[in-house]
Amino acid sequence: MHVQPRASRSQVHGIHGCALRIRVQAPPADGRANEAVVRTLAAALGLAARDVQLVSGLKGREKRVRILGDPSTLERAVRRLSELGSAV
Numbered sequence: 001m002h003v004q005p006r007a008s009r010s011q012v013h014g015i016h017g018c019a020l021r022i023r024v025q026a027p028p029a030d031g032r033a034n035e036a037v038v039r040t041l042a043a044a045l046g047l048a049a050r051d052v053q054l055v056s057g058l059k060g061r062e063k064r065v066r067i068l069g070d071p072s073t074l075e076r077a078v079r080r081l082s083e084l085g086s087a088v
């Protein structure tokens with residue numbers, strides 16, 4: 001996913017190249033943008049923040065996440081991601 005810190009509002013905002021674009025209000029200092037990415041993505045997918053983990057890209061704009069949960073949770077998340085990606 002591609003992250004834009006210091007945006008006017010936090011939201012999932014379509015596709016950037018081959019990645020999902022997420023805008024967050026938080027600045028990229030002290031991990032605040034990373035925390036905002038997790039909260040924003042979890043809210044967009046209808047998951048708890050504890051079910052979304054950043055696995056790489058902690059200091060850059062390009063990040064990878066892991067979605068935790070049972071198979072039905074993962075299926076819903078994938079379906080919601082495809083809806084979010086095609087909405088823009």
